Amino acid sequence: MDILENIPLAPFTTIGIGGPARWFVEATSEEEIVEATDWARVRGHPLFVLGGGSNLLVSDSGFDGLVLRVGLRGTEAVEADSGSGRPDELGKRVYKVYAGEDWDGFVERTAQDNCAGVECLAGIPGTVGGTPVQNVGAYGQEVASAIERVRAFDLEDQAFVEFAASECGFAYRHSRFNSEDHNRFIVTRVDFRLTADGEPTLRYADLLRAVHENQSGGGQPSLAEVAAIVRRVRESKGMLLVEGDPDCRSAGSFFKNPVVTKEQLKRIAASSEKGPPRFPAGVGAENVGRVKVPAAWLIEQSGFAKGYTLGAAGVSPRHTLALINKGGASATEVLALASSIADAVEDRFGIRLAMEPVLVGFQRQE
Numbered sequence: 001m002d003i004l005e006n007i008p009l010a011p012f013t014t015i016g017i018g019g020p021a022r023w024f025v026e027a028t029s030e031e032e033i034v035e036a037t038d039w040a041r042v043r044g045h046p047l048f049v050l051g052g053g054s055n056l057l058v059s060d061s062g063f064d065g066l067v068l069r070v071g072l073r074g075t076e077a078v079e080a081d082s083g084s085g086r087p088d089e090l091g092k093r094v095y096k097v098y099a100g101e102d103w104d105g106f107v108e109r110t111a112q113d114n115c116a117g118v119e120c121l122a123g124i125p126g127t128v129g130g131t132p133v134q135n136v137g138a139y140g141q142e143v144a145s146a147i148e149r150v151r152a153f154d155l156e157d158q159a160f161v162e163f164a165a166s167e168c169g170f171a172y173r174h175s176r177f178n179s180e181d182h183n184r185f186i187v188t189r190v191d192f193r194l195t196a197d198g199e200p201t202l203r204y205a206d207l208l209r210a211v212h213e214n215q216s217g218g219g220q221p222s223l224a225e226v227a228a229i230v231r232r233v234r235e236s237k238g239m240l241l242v243e244g245d246p247d248c249r250s251a252g253s254f255f256k257n258p259v260v261t262k263e264q265l266k267r268i269a270a271s272s273e274k275g276p277p278r279f280p281a282g283v284g285a286e287n288v289g290r291v292k293v294p295a296a297w298l299i300e301q302s303g304f305a306k307g308y309t310l311g312a313a314g315v316s317p318r319h320t321l322a323l324i325n326k327g328g329a330s331a332t333e334v335l336a337l338a339s340s341i342a343d344a345v346e347d348r349f350g351i352r353l354a355m356e357p358v359l360v361g362f363q364r365q366e
């Protein structure tokens with residue numbers, strides 16, 4: 001295993017920003033994960049686990065420690081139906097996918113296999129191992145509902161562990177891996193339980209509209225068609241990685257949609273001519289009596305239109321939630337833009353937007 005020195009991190013991120021990693025290694029097996037983490041631990045170096053770099057903002061000074069890129073590959077599909085006749089096994093297929101696999105490549109494979117459960121998550125960049133970390137979600141699906149098990153290396157106990165989905169603490173853009181156990185586990189494999197010949201999830205308004213426009217003959221679209229439509233909708237918003245498209249040089253959505261109380265909602269409604277759009281906050285006791293409000297709407301109402309620029313950083317001309325690198329932007333510039341947006345929303349509506357990307361190499365780490 002080669003430990004490299006002073007490797008620029010910008011090319012490993014979708015926003016194309018970030019100084020060098022003091023040390024850098026790619027681990028392609030669980031043994032190499034153990035070896036690389038031992039190397040850093042024995043020397044007392046901080047460790048950062050890198051997937052596809054699609055949800056990161058790396059500081060201009062880089063990361064003064066070991067960046068471990070997760071490069072484990074391989075996918076195994078097994079029929080869950082053991083012949084027991086258990087309803088939870090009927091028609092289910094389990095995919096055991098190693099963490100370094102490309103997420104969208106996996107989604108495409110399941111769509112071609114006609115297995116339902118992740119079709120609306122097509123076009124999300126990054127690795128399979130990155131998906132449980134913030135419980136990726138889009139167009140009416142969250143990865144949590146398809147995950148059966150997560151295998152990970154525990155940096156505290158120096159051992160491999162496996163978690164059932166119910167033990168992962170999944171909620172909106174949230175799991176134990178980005179909260180109480182942040183930096184403790186390296187995900188090495190994710191098992192997904194999908195439904196063979198299942199129907200696509202069609203409940204998100206934008207997606208339903210796009211499907212309707214696409215299906216001139218009517219009828220239910222296939223899973224592969226839904227995945228393709230999702231990618232097209234994403235592309236129209238600059239939310240699909242397309243070579244040469246400057247609007248996708250981002251870290252995806254920069255802010256989470258805030259979940260607000262009824263009192264906060266009243267205050268937002270009172271500060272705007274038209275009340276805000278709102279969505280269900282999701283299941284869970286913490287969400288009772290709350291609704292989710294689109295951060296994009298709050299941002300636009302606070303004076304930041306699509307295409308707004310500050311230095312070499314800007315709001316995407318095609319999606320208010322994505323902050324883009326217009327060419328040569330620094331992390332400092334992106335954070336300055338993010339702060340001015342969050343300040344304006346707070347001044348206007350009394351709500352502090354939370355950032356979605358992970359900050360790497362800053363004094364204040366997310």
Ligand SMILES: Cc1cc2nc3c(=O)[nH]c(=O)nc-3n(C[C@H](O)[C@H](O)[C@H](O)COP(=O)(O)OP(=O)(O)OC[C@H]3O[C@@H](n4cnc5c(N)ncnc54)[C@H](O)[C@@H]3O)c2cc1C
Binds near residue numbers: 055126129241
């Ligand atoms: C154009 C664009 C569109 C996007 N659209 C969406 C969307 O619709 N919905 C959505 O939820 N997200 C979206 N994202 C964000 C991002 O793609 C996802 O969060 C993705 O799952 C991140 O995976 P990654 O492998 O790139 O992780 P990275 O960005 O490399 O890392 C993100 C975090 O996960 C940790 N991590 C990564 N891999 C592992 C691992 N194997 N073990 C432990 N920790 C790990 C890192 O340490 C870091 O804390 C979008 C991003 C872009 C650029």
